Amino acid sequence: MDQKTVAYDSKVEGDVIVTQADAVINWIRKNSVWPMPMGLACCAIELMAAGGSRFDMARFGMEVMRFSPRQADCMIVAGTVTYKMAEVVRRIYEQMADPKWVVAMGACASTGGMYRSYATMQGVDRIVPVDVYVSGCPPRPEALLDAMIKLQDKIGRESALKNLTARKAAAPEAAGVGRDS
Amino acid sequence: MAEIDFALLKERFDYLTERESADHLAVNCPSEKLVEFCTVLRDEFGFDMLVDVTAVDWDARSPRFTGIYHFLSTSKHEYLRVAADCPDDINPALPTLCGLYAAANWHERETFDLMGIRYEGHPNLRRILMWDAYPYHPLRKDFPLAGIEVPLPAADVAEQTKASVIAAPMMGGPFVSSGDGPMSQTEPRARDESWTETKEKPTD
Numbered sequence: 001m002d003q004k005t006v007a008y009d010s011k012v013e014g015d016v017i018v019t020q021a022d023a024v025i026n027w028i029r030k031n032s033v034w035p036m037p038m039g040l041a042c043c044a045i046e047l048m049a050a051g052g053s054r055f056d057m058a059r060f061g062m063e064v065m066r067f068s069p070r071q072a073d074c075m076i077v078a079g080t081v082t083y084k085m086a087e088v089v090r091r092i093y094e095q096m097a098d099p100k101w102v103v104a105m106g107a108c109a110s111t112g113g114m115y116r117s118y119a120t121m122q123g124v125d126r127i128v129p130v131d132v133y134v135s136g137c138p139p140r141p142e143a144l145l146d147a148m149i150k151l152q153d154k155i156g157r158e159s160a161l162k163n164l165t166a167r168k169a170a171a172p173e174a175a176g177v178g179r180d181s
Numbered sequence: 182m183a184e185i186d187f188a189l190l191k192e193r194f195d196y197l198t199e200r201e202s203a204d205h206l207a208v209n210c211p212s213e214k215l216v217e218f219c220t221v222l223r224d225e226f227g228f229d230m231l232v233d234v235t236a237v238d239w240d241a242r243s244p245r246f247t248g249i250y251h252f253l254s255t256s257k258h259e260y261l262r263v264a265a266d267c268p269d270d271i272n273p274a275l276p277t278l279c280g281l282y283a284a285a286n287w288h289e290r291e292t293f294d295l296m297g298i299r300y301e302g303h304p305n306l307r308r309i310l311m312w313d314a315y316p317y318h319p320l321r322k323d324f325p326l327a328g329i330e331v332p333l334p335a336a337d338v339a340e341q342t343k344a345s346v347i348a349a350p351m352m353g354g355p356f357v358s359s360g361d362g363p364m365s366q367t368e369p370r371a372r373d374e375s376w377t378e379t380k381e382k383p384t385d
Contacts, residue, residue, distance in 0.1 A: 116355075118324070119311070119328070
């Protein structure tokens with residue numbers, strides 16, 4: 001009697017896993033988030049601690065800090081953004097390759113923090129689209145790790161092809177600001 | 182080492198007057214004599230280090246601006262404060278000390294940036310903290326702490342993001358600590374917490 005195979009036979013067809021493109025792409029992305037430190041003030045010290053051996057962000061896929069925006073996926077804005085520095089933050093953000101994410105670390109980067117003054121930008125979300133905000137002044141490294149894990153969750157829920165759609169450069173909505181609002 | 186005292190300086194420079202001071206010796210010097218006085222201070226009195234250059238805005242008083250200089254003698258370990266009134270209230274100016282102390286260069290740029298005092302003869306009198314096109318001098322008394330709305334320094338970034346330099350939301354502030362009592366009860370607070378940006382200030 002003929003043996004008829006109806007199920008998938010790995011001996012014949014090789015090791016294949018059937019899944020969705022989103023699931024695979026997002027799985028790759030979220031486990032290889034390479035952060036770029038935008039260290040502007042004391043938060044950068046906690047950021048360094050989070051990258052160091054005691055807290056070790058690399059355990060969660062933020063494998064290496066990249067000091068070039070070309071090689072980074074996630075900009076961690078750690079510190080007070082002055083109006084004079086805002087231009088630099090925006091330009092570095094623009095130099096990062098898509099897909100890219102931004103974490104506003106600490107009170108200053110999120111809202112201006114205690115600097116209610118003429119020189120300080122009242123939240124970096126005015127110039128770049130922020131994915132995760134971290135409270136604290138400065139936040140503990142654990143808080144940053146938590147934020148990065150939250151960011152991974154967020155990446156996992158995204159449509160992997162969202163960045164392939166053409167962006168209209170001029171409109172602030174398309175340039176990314178207010179993306180999540 | 183003998184401490185420097187006012188009589189010693191007055192003997193040499195009769196245009197000096199003594200200035201009220203809570204710490205070390207302080208003198209008033211007319212601005213046109215400043216360079217001459219500081220040259221002698223450096224060369225003969227041993228004040229070889231310029232520690233700080235700043236200024237005071239007296240608001241409604243005239244003269245409105247007073248330039249302040251702190252000198253240190255690294256051999257005698259003495260400080261001296263020299264104050265010089267700016268003759269002009271509208272366009273305050275002082276002679277530069279760049280020719281005497283290299284440290285004066287950046288200090289004077291900072292004072293120019295934040296107070297708007299021009300230092301005559303300065304080799305590079307540009308803003309040092311705020312960006313070059315910034316129209317105000319933020320430490321003057323008539324400048325609000327929150328700031329004044331102006332465009333962002335980079336026009337293309339401003340156009341893309343629609344962001345601008347805004348007056349910071351003060352939410353009833355400035356926030357000050359009462360200063361006495363345990364730290365847990367002296368957190369900085371606004372003097373008037375009855376209003377915020379979203380809740381109108383109550384009118385009587």
